[in-house]
Structures are given as structure tokens and as C-alpha cells.
Amino acid sequence: MHFQGYTLMIIQSHYKKLQPDPCNDSRCVKGGQALMFYTAIGLFGLGAGAIRGCVPALGADQYDQKNPKEQMQLSRFFNWYSLCTTLGGTIGITIVVWVSMHKGWDKSFIISLSCTLVGLIIIALGKPLFRVRIPGDSPILRILQVLVVSVKNIKEKLPEDSSELYENYDQESISNEEHLLHTDQFRLLDKAAIIPAGYKPAKWRVCTVTQVEEVKIITRMMPIVLSTIFVNTCLAQLQTLTVQQGTLMNNHIGSFKVPTTSIPVIPLIFMSILLPIYEFAFVPAARKLTGLPNGITQLQRVGIGLVLSSISMSIGGIIEVKRKHEILHHGKRLNLFWLSFQYAVFGIADMFTLTGLIDFFYSEAPAGMRSMSTSFAYLSWSMGCFLSTALVNATNSVTSKISDSKIGWLEGRDMNKNHVERFYWFLAILSVLNFINYLYWANWYTYKKDVPIISNEQNSLKARSDHTDETESDKTATPN
Template identity: 40%
Template sequence: MEVENQQPGSWEGYVSWRNRPALKGRHGGMVAASFVLVAEVLENLAYLANASNLVLYFSEYMHFSPSNSANSVTNFMGTAFLLALVGGFLSDAFFTTYFIYLIGALIEFLGLVILTVQAHSPSLKPPKCDPATPSIPCQKVHGAKAAMLFIGLYLVALGVGGIKGSLPAHGAEQFDEDSPKGRKQRSTFFNYFVFCLSCGALIAVTLVVWVEDNKGWQWGFGISTFAILLSIPIFLLGSTYYRNKIPNGSPLTTIVKVLLAALLNSFKSRGSNNAIASMATSPTPTPASEEEGGNIKSKTVEPTQETPSKSLQFLNRAVGDNSTAGALDCSVQQVEEVKVVIKILPIFACTIILNCCLAQLSTFSVQQAATMNTKLGSLKVPPASLPIFPVIFMMFLAPVYDHCIIPFARRATKTEMGISHLQRIGIGLVLSILAMAVAAIVEIKRKRVAMDTGLLDTTTPLPLTFFWIAFQYLFLGSADLFTLAGLLEFFFTEAPSSMRSLATSLSWASLAMGYYLSTVIVSIVNSATGNSNHKPWLSGSNLNHYHLDRFYWVMCVLSGLNFLHYLFWAMRYKYRSGRAPN
């Protein structure tokens, strides 16, 4: 992207929406980020309104089994979050985060229109089940109707991926990272980004879910369609305030180039000892040509050039002589950037199990609540509205964390951050362990009530309030608050400036892999526990016959082992900035 010369009062490396130099005092700052936060409220409302209740839509209207419904939802949500990597890559390499958000919002809008049309028309859905003949199985959606469902669904996933891969980075780019004030404002932005996620979720799991359950899914999808459409003009209103980072080319090209150069130079160095020995005993060679001399001189480290760090020394070979492949010439800066990316990958991997636990909030936990008494006085609460408990808690905790806990921690530790990103992520991982233990205990109680009341084989609601399920939602919601905000800021802060959108997208990719892993674990558990004498733990049409408590204990153990794995890497990680507490 060609940009006119930087002016004295302009932000280096940033342009306005008209592709002119972004000016200090006019572009960027909290005002610009506020438009991003409002857009995030509407975007998350549009996405989560359906994702939180989609498992019931699949089972009641598309006639999937409980386990198939759960797997379909986790696959959809996993794909949406995994596609954030595509959005982040395009933002860094070819387009701005500004442009990618707008394209993602339009694609999501198109997908929601398709889903709204299908939900509105009975002819585009499978026939309703006949309660008079329960022995006849319901007809599962298939053929063109199934194609329409999944085309709409995965267009939404594609749009969500573009938005998640660009919007957080776009907001964070509005702050000056070279000043303490700018860095503190950026930290505040990430806290309030999670707060706005929660605001959108609050409307989604209350108003929209109630509309879906009582007025029809076409109205629920319609509200989501309107919300994502409304987010576009609101986002555009901030155009004159945004500073947009200039794309620096493909970050993947840099990573591949450094890895290949290091590999090739390691092979070349094996024969270098023989060449050196020959030079020691042979006559002095004739002066090299100008071109050869240029190559020789390029091997000498200039006084102003930094030398590679001692970590991951294998990659330092990429700075060596690449005369046989000029396209693989690497600078010290490029090598150090790739090292940073490699160092943050273990942290990323350690959050996947936590997000696998979070996947249960959208699947089995909703189905558990559907078997319980969901009345609150005279009001019947939809099971998919259960996330309201962690959402309200997150909305309360995010401002308290930013305005009370962090200032106190900064004074106590005498550091700019107060609580480091890795400490925050670690708190989330501990809370996920507790959440799975609580979920197992609650499921044991639910099954005991079903057996004691003789309601094990019926669909009659159990005489047990759904508030019991709220405990696991509370712990997992708190874990999500600490981990997601910590991950977003950690990846954005630690990643090289040319890779920040892609690195920030790793937070969503972790969610994606967690949802996919949930599907895999369910399949493995069913394969391992099913034999000729016993049914698999998680199969059948009646949740009361599932061994969900045992599954939750398995997840609890896996979460504990994952936390130990996380401690191994977190205790060895050194921050680039050096501003974090030990």
C-alpha cells in the first residue's frame, strides 16, 4: 500500500481511512476505540444469540440427537473461531483491519438472512414430529434443506471469523504503545472489550433467546440480522477518528523464510569445516569480483546491527550466508520476530483444554438445564439463558478489575502492568478445573433426583431448580473473563507489529480448537466406554441415561494436567517489554 511521506505530526506506519497519513491528536485514542466497543456489543449479540441456543434448534426443529446436536454446534463455533486466523492474516498481509471488519460483517449478514428465511418457512424445514406416534422416529433434516441450513450457518461462521480476526486488533491499534498512558489505555480497552462481549451476550441470552423460544426462531434470527447490519454504520461513524495500520506483507512468508534459511544454512555449515581447512593450506586467493566482494562484506556484522539473541539458536543460522538463495536473506529483526511467535505458541496450546471446557456451556449444560425446573416464580426461563449468570458477573468484574484491582496491583508490585498477562491466564485455568469438578457434582445430584422421583425415563422436568447448573456457568464464565482478556492483550503486546492481527487471532483459534477437541473427546469417550455389555457414556436420546458426571470428571483431570503443563512454560517465559512483574 503506497502512502505519501510521513508528516511531522503523523503516526508512523498508520493511515487514515482515506489512505492519508494518520495525524497525532486527530486519529486514534479512546474515542476511536469506543466505536469499536459499540460495534462489538452488536456483533457478539448477533453471533451469541444463536450460538447459545442453537443446540435446541438442531434437536427440536432439525431433529438431531442430543450428541449430534452438541457436535454440530461445537463444529460450527469451532469453525467460526478458527477462521479468525484467516481474518487476522488478511489484516496483517494485504488489507487493513478496517476493511476486513466490513467484509466480515456483510458476509455474516448474508448468512443470517438465509437462516432467517429458512426458519420462517415451514417448507424449508423437516416436518414436525407427531406426538401421537412416538414410536415413529422424527425425520432429520436432509437434502436441499440441510444444504440451506449449513450454507447459512457457515457463511455466518466465515463472517464471524473475519470480525474476530480484525476487530480486537483494530481497537488496540488506536493507542500509542510508546507511552505509558497509551499502554495503560490499551490494557483498559481489552478489559472493556470483554465487558462489551458480555453486554452483547446479556441481550442475546435473555431477550433474543426468549424470543426464539416463545415467538419463533425466525424472530430470533431476524434480531441477529438487524444487529449485525446496525453495527456497520456505527463502525463507519468512527472512520474519521481511526488510525489504520499499513499492511506489511504476509507474516507467514517471513516465518517460512526464516525457517527455511535456518534449515538450509545448517546443512551448508556441515561442509564448512572442510572448506576452511583447504583455505588454510592453499595459496592466497585472487581478489574477488565486485559482486563476490559484496557478498563477503555482507557477512560482516555492522557496528549498528544488533546480534541475534541466544534463545532458539537454531534460528540464528538464518542470518548466515544465503548467497545460493538470495530470496532467503533474513535480517536479525526477522529472526527475532519468528522467535517471539514460536515462544508464544506453547501458551496458546495450554488454553485449548480450557476452551474445551467452555464448549460444554453451549452443549451439555444447556441440555441438562432443559431437564430441570426452569421456572423463576411465574416466569419460565429458557435453558439457553443460563449464561446470564457468568455474563452479569463478568460485566461486574471487568470494571472492578480495571479500576480497583489493577491500580492496587500496580502499587503493590511497582510495575506498569500490576498483574501480568500470564498470571491472569493462570487464574482462568485454575477456575476451569474448579468448574468441571462443580459440574460433575451437580450432575450427580441431578441424576439422583431423577432416580428418586422415578423420572429417569420421562421428559417431565425434574423437581430441581436450574440454579444448580448456574454454579458451573459462574466458574467457567469467570475463567473465560480472566483468560480471554489476558490472551488478547498478551498476544497483541508480545507479537511483532507486523503479525499482531494474526497473533491476536490465536485467542479465537484456541476457542476453535477447544470446540473441536470437545467433539473429539466425546467421540473417544464413547468409543472407549461402549461395548457389548455397556452403552457409551454419551449416546442416546435421553440425557438421563448419560454418564455425564464421569465425563466431567475426565475433563477435570485433563484440566489439572493442562495447568501443570502451563506452569512449565509460563515460568520460563520472558516478556519482550520487560514491564511485567515476575
């Protein structure tokens, strides 16, 4: 899909007949031209979504979490994965953007397609060396089974002893390595593990405790996903507003002229520099203090990112006040370099949040649901972008009614008369409230519990051993 999307974009950007005539109307693209364009965008989005969801899980599966050394390397992998995606984004926003502006859009899409093909070839060459997990049932199907069976058994009474719930130790679990221990949250779902009288264990009639716990884990993750949407809303606004601000600023840094469309490269540069520092300096120092392999927990890492995003929005408001003051009172354009302050802080925030989320969702997810779970980080990102649009529309709608000019904070044509600084501070306040909400759910979250699979034969041997120990104890016991 990724390949097909790029191919359509190359064809349309190369042939003038497939492009709309120059116009100022945003709706001038219509008919077959619009169909081709949106088909390409749709294919590209679907392909990118599949790649981003699977690649982190595929890479992390190469590490054995039962091996302490490899388990420590797992978190390092996510840092290096983030560094690679950051470097790729840096190349895209600088070199590819330059090519599109000076050589043509078709040339820039050809470069992007070539990079995609090179990546595909590298993955194909490495396939014989990969640790490939045997596929199990569909994660969505397993979730549906628990939900359906729990509804079917809604009238069944839960046993007082959770050990009476059904668990099949002969059945190979989806992870083929572990069973999950029972937890007391979401007891209604436990009804899916009750064997109704007169029935034998069968799919869509009874589920194992492990299967029920998988659904509980996914359910516990949902508040974390929802609590991190707003940081991505801030990111979307930062990338949009700074490009608009950049058109009204001095974009010369020394003798070099920075293209306005390349402004979002600033946080990527900071992330490229800071990720190795985080890995080789921060993690070892934090590990000595906390004793944790990763220095801090994944949820603590995400929390730090949420705090920094609020600080970044506050700085953004201050920079906008200074920009407007310089141009309105002194007639001078503020240098583009000033935007690096808010971008630097947000780059650090993104380093903590995105990488921490991917690590968290992979480490906590049931073994057969890791690809789906790592996609939650990108689900949060996409929902944040949609929320960004809705928030701008809502802000303009409300502020246009209460302002004397009857113009919203962000909808005026003259950005120097708009109130972008107020919007930045509004985002900062919402970010603080979102962080408080996140703290609640992070403290509420219960980490998963797992145990190695024990076969029926092993259970039988253990039972015999326990019985022998009890007999020997009775023989050696002396009366009071």
C-alpha cells in the same frame, strides 16, 4: 460474509419451501436445503472469524505503546472489549432466543443482522478518527520466507557473534517503529539471517534479524495456544451438559420461567458484573503489590483462569450428584439456580483466560502480525470445541467397554442413569494436568525484546561519538 450468511438464514427460515419437513432423523436435511443451510453457516463462520480476529487489534492500535499513559490504558481496553462482547452475548441468549421461540427464527435473524449493520455503520463513521497502521508484507509470507531461507542456508555456519547476522536499518520494518533484538532460542532459524558468500541481500535469499525474531515469537506462542485449548473444551461441555441438565430441573426462579436454551447466559451475567470489579478494584490493588501496570502479567492471568476452570468442573460433578439424588430418591426436580455455582466460577475463569490471552497475543506479537496473533485466542477456542466432540466420543467408547451395562457414561437416553458427574470429574483431572503443562510453558516463555529503529546515519554518528570518546580517553589517561 457475515451479512451474506445472515441473509441466507433469513430467507431459508422465512420460506417454508426452503425448510425440511418435520422429522426425527438428523439426516432429513438434504439436497438444496442442506446446501443453502451449510453455505449460510460457513459464510457466517468465516465472517465471524474475520471480525473477531481484527476488532481487538484495531481497537488496541489506537493506543500508543510508547506513551506510558496509553500503554496502561491498553489493558483496560481489552477488559472493556470483553465486557462489550459479553453484553452482546447476553442480549443474544436472552432477547434474541425469546424472539426465535415466540416470533420465529426469521425475526431473530433480522434482529441479529440489524445489529451487525449498526455496528458496521458506527465503525464507518469512526474511520476518519482511527489511527491506521500502514500495511506491510503478509505475515504468512514473512514467516514462509524465514523458513525457506533457513532451509536454504542449512549448511551455513552460524557466526559466534550474533551481531554479524544481517539486519537492515535502512529498511522500514513492518512496524515502522521498532527492530527486534536477537534471542538465543531456535538458533536454526538464525541461519535465515546469514548472507551466503557471493550473494547480496535479497528477499528469499536472506532475512533480517527482526524478521527471524518475528517467527521465533510466533513459535514461542504456540505452546501457550495449545495449553489453553482444554479450557475451551471444558466451556463447550459446560454449555452442552447444563442445557441437558436444565431440561430435567425446575427452571422457575420465583415467578419467572427460564428458557432452557438461555441457561448459558448465567456466566455472561457474572462476567458482566465482575469485569468492572476486576478493572476498578482488583487491578489497582494488585498494581500496588506487584508494581506492574496491569496488576499481574498476562500469563499469570491466564493461569488463574485455568485453575478456576478445574474448580468449576469439580463443582459441576457435585451439582450433578445432588440433582440425581433429589430426583431419584425424593422425586423432586432440583432448582435451576444450582447450576449458577459452576457457571459463576467458570465465568470468572473465562474472564481471566480469554481477555488475558487476547492481551498477551497482542502485546507480544510483532507489530505487523497483531491481527493474526490475536486470532490465536479464538483458534484455541475453536480447537477446544472440536476436541470436546472427540473427547465425548472417546469417553463413550472406552466406558461402554468397561461398564456392566455396556453403555457409555454419556450415551444413554435417560440422563438420570448416565454418569455426567464422572465425566465432570474426569474433565477436572485433565484440567489440573493441563495447568501443570501450562506452568511449564509459561515459565519457559521468553518475552520479546525490541529496540527503536536506528538508521545508518544515526549508527554513523554514534560510531563517531564513540571514537571521539575513546580518543579523549586516551589523551587524558595517565600511565601507572
